[in-house]
Amino acid sequence: MTEVTLSNVVKKYGKHQAVHGIDLGIHDGEFVVLVGPSGCGKSTTLRMIAGLEDISGGEIAIGGRVVNDLPPRERNISMVFQNYALYPHMTVRENLGFSLKIAKRPEDEIAKSVTEAAGILGLDELMERKPAELSGGQRQRVAMGRAIVRHPDVFLFDEPLSNLDAKLRTQMRVEIKKLHQKVGNTIIYVTHDQVEAMTLADRIVLMRDGHIVQVGTPLELFNTPVDTFVATFIGSPPMNLVDGEVSGGTLWLQGGIELPVPSSARSLVRNGQKVRFGFRADNLMPVGHSVEEEGEIAELDLTVTLTEPLGTETLLFAELGGLEVQAKMFNPRPVAPGEAMKFRLMLDKTHIFDAASAKAIRG
Amino acid sequence: MTRRRVPEWFVLLLPAIIVIAAVVLIPLIFSLYSSFTPYKLTRPSTLWKWVGFFNYEKILTDAKFWAAFGRTVLFLTIVLNLELLLGLGIALMMNKVTWGQRTLRTILMFPMMFSPILVGFQFKFIFNDNIGLVNNVLQSVGFQNASLPWLVDGNLAMFSIMFAEIWMSTSVFAILILAGLFAMPRDPLEAAKVDGCTAWQTFRHITLPFLMPFIFIAMTIRSLDVARAYDIVQIMTGGGPARRTELLWTLMSRTGYVDARMGLANAMGYVSILLSILFTIYFFRKLSAARAELGMAG
Numbered sequence A: 001m002t003e004v005t006l007s008n009v010v011k012k013y014g015k016h017q018a019v020h021g022i023d024l025g026i027h028d029g030e031f032v033v034l035v036g037p038s039g040c041g042k043s044t045t046l047r048m049i050a051g052l053e054d055i056s057g058g059e060i061a062i063g064g065r066v067v068n069d070l071p072p073r074e075r076n077i078s079m080v081f082q083n084y085a086l087y088p089h090m091t092v093r094e095n096l097g098f099s100l101k102i103a104k105r106p107e108d109e110i111a112k113s114v115t116e117a118a119g120i121l122g123l124d125e126l127m128e129r130k131p132a133e134l135s136g137g138q139r140q141r142v143a144m145g146r147a148i149v150r151h152p153d154v155f156l157f158d159e160p161l162s163n164l165d166a167k168l169r170t171q172m173r174v175e176i177k178k179l180h181q182k183v184g185n186t187i188i189y190v191t192h193d194q195v196e197a198m199t200l201a202d203r204i205v206l207m208r209d210g211h212i213v214q215v216g217t218p219l220e221l222f223n224t225p226v227d228t229f230v231a232t233f234i235g236s237p238p239m240n241l242v243d244g245e246v247s248g249g250t251l252w253l254q255g256g257i258e259l260p261v262p263s264s265a266r267s268l269v270r271n272g273q274k275v276r277f278g279f280r281a282d283n284l285m286p287v288g289h290s291v292e293e294e295g296e297i298a299e300l301d302l303t304v305t306l307t308e309p310l311g312t313e314t315l316l317f318a319e320l321g322g323l324e325v326q327a328k329m330f331n332p333r334p335v336a337p338g339e340a341m342k343f344r345l346m347l348d349k350t351h352i353f354d355a356a357s358a359k360a361i362r363g
Numbered sequence B: 001m002t003r004r005r006v007p008e009w010f011v012l013l014l015p016a017i018i019v020i021a022a023v024v025l026i027p028l029i030f031s032l033y034s035s036f037t038p039y040k041l042t043r044p045s046t047l048w049k050w051v052g053f054f055n056y057e058k059i060l061t062d063a064k065f066w067a068a069f070g071r072t073v074l075f076l077t078i079v080l081n082l083e084l085l086l087g088l089g090i091a092l093m094m095n096k097v098t099w100g101q102r103t104l105r106t107i108l109m110f111p112m113m114f115s116p117i118l119v120g121f122q123f124k125f126i127f128n129d130n131i132g133l134v135n136n137v138l139q140s141v142g143f144q145n146a147s148l149p150w151l152v153d154g155n156l157a158m159f160s161i162m163f164a165e166i167w168m169s170t171s172v173f174a175i176l177i178l179a180g181l182f183a184m185p186r187d188p189l190e191a192a193k194v195d196g197c198t199a200w201q202t203f204r205h206i207t208l209p210f211l212m213p214f215i216f217i218a219m220t221i222r223s224l225d226v227a228r229a230y231d232i233v234q235i236m237t238g239g240g241p242a243r244r245t246e247l248l249w250t251l252m253s254r255t256g257y258v259d260a261r262m263g264l265a266n267a268m269g270y271v272s273i274l275l276s277i278l279f280t281i282y283f284f285r286k287l288s289a290a291r292a293e294l295g296m297a298g
């Protein structure tokens, strides 16, 4: 059983505080993704778990054992680095077997583990090559292979796919997910790519400026973001946000657009409260091109400024109160920029955030 | 009127060509030629007498020459290895220092800034058996009758010269290895830590292979340097006592200038260059191998 527990973990670099007292409990076998914008402290957190960075305050426990003062080699973790960090002077086979050799395992056991890992990752053909003779994707697989031969308690990944091209990244993402299903270890995975986070995670930990903003399943973060930061970070395209003010049961959006306050939020908002109104492109669809017909619906007349056809759907950029918002058209037909269209907004899927605190107003 | 014009690049290069010819090419050809004559500085006419390989044959059977040759190889081996070890140690320590590293690096270069002659005099004084620093220190810490003949006893004299040489040039290794450490990627080191390596294992399996090319470059430079060691030896012992610190180049200068047998001395020079060439080839092979090992080109 390998839970990883962070209690009030702090990291300071001199005066600069990179991580501000993080609390996080990761279950055995869970795939947790740390995500957030650049510089938010994801790598630092991961490296503290790995033991590559001292912990300035708080406690980290792996499998119930406090590891604050243990060197990496006594933590039984594996790490996959962003730049792969392969040993340049060793062949793929030696790279894979290195940790076992250091652990003084018998030769035949090493050979067996290495062959097994190579099989899982499709490296059999490359075993005698040096890292310099491999492509990016192949190096990536070697780095992963090196991590799995040891059967560690916890896998740590630091942006392992960020150096790959888009296609390879998608492919490796699937492989990582399969790998997790096969070996079932606890995985902590760092990325700044919300798509990776959404697709891989059992649970996402969204960080900003050294704080955890929200922890939850991908759908929880997608459907119930706690604030505007989460709302715009998770999901693609990012959630549309429009400033507005509540007046009675009416929401006055910037540009003088009038909408009814969604019924779920009606009792939670104050008269005169300044808010930010959020909705996803998926919930703003031209009439006749929507997927949902049920629920609370408001109609809006908007002018399309730009289209991005994606095949099964077209992304529409439309003007709303002087602001550009994004909408989705399903079963698309060609649309010319400048065309005025009637849109349906799924009101019960929208979000209201307090303008001052940026926090979600939700029952 | 067609007058062939000398190409511009040639005109531009001409001063350089003339200088190189004057200071390198002509002496080179002259010395090679004179190694086939019984040329004596005291009797210039001997320069015109061709004796073929006589000088070389003489060298091959000359015990004094081979003693100096062997001593030079021994000197090279010991000095290079000790400089490597010390330089590696210094570089590793410097790499850990976070405060005042620049100053330390500059201080490290000090010995290299002295002329070898000065270093020779300095150590001649330090190791002097009467007034020398070492003996004085030994005596003042209680070895009352310690008056070791540092520069007079054959083995001790060799030791003293090596000490001076190492003092002067260990920083070449230290600086080059430090450059290697600076260039070293951090990721594989961290990967090794996670893979379970102790500090020593990380050094042994990751750092050292990475430093090998730098070490071999330093080895090549230093082997050429040490193989023609002359000034320090000349100053400290003059090749004595009784030729027990005689190295190739002190022997050559003695043969050429004291015995005035310049032809023979030049022949010795050419034989000893072979030694340097062999060392260079050896270290370059190692260098290429180490680079290939790291997946670098050639």
Ligand SMILES: Nc1ncnc2c1ncn2[C@@H]1O[C@H](COP(=O)(O)OP(=O)(O)OP(=O)(O)O)[C@@H](O)[C@H]1O
Binding pocket: A013, A016, A018, A036, A037, A038, A039, A040, A041, A042, A043, A044, A045, A191, A192
């Ligand atoms: N060695 C260091 N010394 C000083 N400050 C550091 C050091 N490493 C990181 N920081 C700072 O700590 C903060 C968090 O850095 P960290 O590397 O964890 O960011 P990250 O979330 O991984 O970002 P990215 O997505 O760009 O990798 C940053 O503000 C960074 O400048």
Ligand SMILES: [Mg+2]
Binding pocket: A042, A043, A044, A159
């Ligand atoms: Mg990072």
